[in-house]
Amino acid sequence: MAKFLSEIEVRGHLIDSMILTKIFDVIMDLGGEFEVLNMTVGKKKKEPSYAKLQIQGKSQEHLNKILNQVYREGATPTIGKNIVLKVAPKDMVMPDDFYSTTNNTTEIFLGNKWIEVENMMMDKCIVVRGNKASCTPIRDIKKGDMIVVGETGVKITPPERPREGSNVFAFMGSSSSSERPTQHIAKKVAEDIIKTKKSGGKIVLVGGPAIVHTGAADSVAELI
Template identity: 30%
Template sequence: MSFSLPRYLAPDFTALGLDQAPDVKLVPAEQDGVVPDGYHATTLFPEYYHLDGRWVLAEDSRMDCVAVARNGRIEIVEFRNVKAGDPVVVGRTEDGSEGIYIHPNCFADEAGNREAFAFRTGRSRETAYSIDYDELYQLLRHEREHGNILWVMGPACAFDADARAAFAALVRGGYVHGLMAGNALATHDLEASYLGTALGQDIYTQKPHYNGHYNHIDTINAVRRLGSIPAFVESGAVTDGIMYECVQNQVPFVLVGSVRDDGPLPEVYGDVYQGQDAMRELVRKATTIICMASTLHTVATGNMTPSYRVAEGNVRPLYFYSVDISEFAVNKLRDRGSLSVKTIVTNVQDFIVHVRKGVCPAEG
């Protein structure tokens, strides 16, 4: 099976009768963090704005933000980041009549079939996923060389020896360009190498260690004593695993905390908005995102992920996967507006082992 990116079908504004559309209405923000009445809230699809007599694509988008005109360009800005005086786009039609045009159904495969990348059919634990795995292997091989693969992970993969080893192999193989998670994933992965357990339980035999409930806190304390995860890795305290390979292979990671965190590890963002900004920086680079067994991190990532990416002047799809054993969890993401997500209902530990075998079998 060969892989090729779907072709972007740009709108023909003349054929749409929109070559003489009015310029979009801009109203200055009255104060920091407050936008004008009638503001336009952005979507995950490509959006064009008629600005100074020409249609301009917002190149870096996300849903539930506002459009701001700056230096002849359209920037998509979170509400909290709007500054007093920013010229904010106002208008709530999307057909071009107010200078705002939203362009869904914009990709086609080699045969010209539209929307080749959008995945909007119902999916359950009874769905046949064989073709999905094969297509994912081809996508990952392409993206390793030509894109940016971002993974969003819950702690489940750190609790299982084979899953943990599989993801480490993907990092070594060049299939991980960024990682986003919470305190738990990093803590239990480091605990697995440092003390052989995750939450005090052996990651292979499942046998609990005596006083094992101390192990994750002891691990956090040891990392905090050295000041950072890279320092802990460089000390030789850990010799394998997810975080070890990310440090060794210079893969950027963002860890965002929650109210229930122990410790936490030094790199964990305690300020939710600082964490969101850090996540956004990794999402801006991504062309494929795979979220596994972390509902809150998955929904957060989905909310800041558009359906497209502009790379080297070309518009291409941004591929988004959500993998979870719970049908509710994967459907929740689509219910929150991430319509281009492809869902796979399965155990994420099994999923990551399958993916490792599919793309880097030599590591098996």
């Protein structure tokens, strides 16, 4: 029986910033399996940690889905793969599967080396010109621009918990943190949806790339 496996690695303050925990959660929530092949924990406060994992999926499609999500948490393939580029067909028109950015530090593997993407912003795209990459709003896309598509060759550096002179809960208040409590908001939205449906009203969803970022695409599709 064929096994669908891939190795990833991740570096940084994996324990106290919960980066590794998030990666484990993503794999298990999506029904995958993993094995920790190697792990080195920083012995001092400012020393980064390192982990190498083998991920197993039920099919290649299932494995790719898991990989796309763990890459969003800061993991990268153990063997660097160059980004995939597609041409913008028209002004302000994106190619299918364009990479939607976060506001975290991002690098792309271009010409067999990592380069940092300039001017990072949320929910934009990455345009490559020569050996430089920049985060670009869709309104600024011109026909012929080379756009990064898919997750291959993209590396994110997740936010880390402040280490000096900061309240431990300040990290949860960061605009780029996914640790903020949102259960009460989700509950209120769910109650409003049920109330609207019962009263015969209609619901309009104005979705954005954040649906994909948070791994909620399948759940949203099921609701629709």
